[in-house]
Every structure is written in structure tokens, then in C-alpha cells.
Amino acid sequence: MTDNIDLPYRPCVGVMLLNRQGQVFVGQRLDTTLEAWQMPQGGIDPGEDPLATAIRELREETGIAPNLVELIAQAPGKFQYDLPSDLIGKVWKGKYRGQTQRWFLFRFLGQDSDVRIETAHPEFRAWRWADPKDLVMQIVPFKRGLYEEVLTAFSAYLN
Template structure:
């Protein structure tokens, strides 16, 4: 019998996208039954590196073009989260126990009008800029520690004034 511990983690890439004011992009998921906000993230395709996947996901999820991105940092190592027991077997066709994610920090150099949620495969119903320090409070509980870890990894690159924005 296969148990949750026997399942692998899904390889993913995530992006903390900062605007010129040091605020982070966060989107409200379309498919959530509760209020669920998150930063852009998604699976890494076979043969694709994490950075390429991160840039691709930004285009697929929020319509941001690569020429509106300025790389700032890559988090050291990978971050993991486990799905709650009631979601294992329901998402990703039951093939994964959670995700292992590589995170990137980018500056968004475009305008707000360059963000478009009406993509071919929409994932968010709304979006906003917010202090990166507030992100862990908005994320679903099972991803909270991962967001805390991502925030800690990027803290040296974040504007301290964004704490109160």
C-alpha cells in the first residue's frame, strides 16, 4: 500500500516579484474554496531549469513578459511543503505529497497595466501589491512555513520600509 511518505515532491519554481516601491505581488487563487492568496509559482517541466520555469510561470499566470523583469536573487537551496492529508490524492492526480520549490526574487520594471490575469490558463481572480513581510499571514496555513523561509532568504534584498507599506 502506498502511503503519503512514499510519494515524491513535485518540482516547482516560485517568484517573489517586487515593484519599484519594494512591495510584493500577490494573487488570489481562482480555484480555492477559501480565500487563498499566493505569489506566482508552478511546476518545472521535464528538461526545464528552475529559472526558465519561473519566468514561464510569470507569463502564464500574470502575463508578465521577461523584458519587464530584473533578477535580484535566487534563494539558496529548495523549500518544501506537504499537502494536508485531505488534499493528497486530489491534486496533481495524486502523484505528489507536496512541492519542493526553488525561489527567485525579481524586480518588476513594467507598469501595473502590464499585469494581465486573463491569460490562456488563468490562476488568479484578483491581485495586489503588499508588503513582503505580510505575505505569510495571507497564505494557506500549510504553506506558511515555506513563505516564512522564502522571506528569510530574501530579507537582505528587501526594503525595510516595505514593512509598513
């Protein structure tokens, strides 16, 4: 097995989606039995613009059409996390040690009925709106530091 420090980080985006009440969309992943939630995220395809990736990933994971969101902010800089050692080699075909992410904050303009996680390639088994202050404790432990950084980056927009 390759030593994880020799592996690169996967270029990725993350999406914080706020509803009218200031709550954040979180989904429960299909591929884990953990009681863990996360915001939509996904890999940037070669040559793809990060904002375009964020809009594409949001649609792929939530079924939310691009006309039902409006961009509020893009977090400055990039955020990074490492996978726990027991997941390296199992996730992303063993090519990456973690992710480097660009984060985008969107306002959801639609109704809850516009959220359809039963997409062509579903990633979530359930979804809900979460209070931003409760977000970090609902996330898998290895992503908590990253989520704290994202919340700090967008704090001016959160109630």
C-alpha cells in the same frame, strides 16, 4: 489510497516579484474559495532550467512579459512543503505529497497595466501588491512555514 510518505515531491519554482515600492505580487487562486493569496509558482517541466521555468510561470500566471522583469537573486537551496492530508490525492492528479521549490526574486520594471491575469489558462481571480511583512498571514496555513523561509532567504533585498 497511497500513503503520502510513499509519494514524491513535485519539482517546482516560486517567484517573488517586487514592485518599485518594495511590495510583493500576490494572486488569489481561482480553484479555491479560501481567502488565500500566493506568489506565482509552478512545476518544472522535464529538462527545463529552473530560471526558465520561473520566467515562463510568471508570464503564464500574470501575463508579465520577460522583458519587464529583472532577476535580483536566487534563494540558496530548495524549500519544501507537504500538502494537508485532505488535499493529497486531489491535487496534481494524486501523484505528489507536496512540492520542492527553487525560489527566484525579480524586480518588476513595468506598470500595473502590464499585469494581465486573464491569461490563456488563468490561475488567479484577483491580484494585488502586498507588504512583505504581511505576506505570511495572507497565505494558506500549510504554506506559511515555506513563505517564512523564502522571506528570510530574500530579507537582504526587502525593505
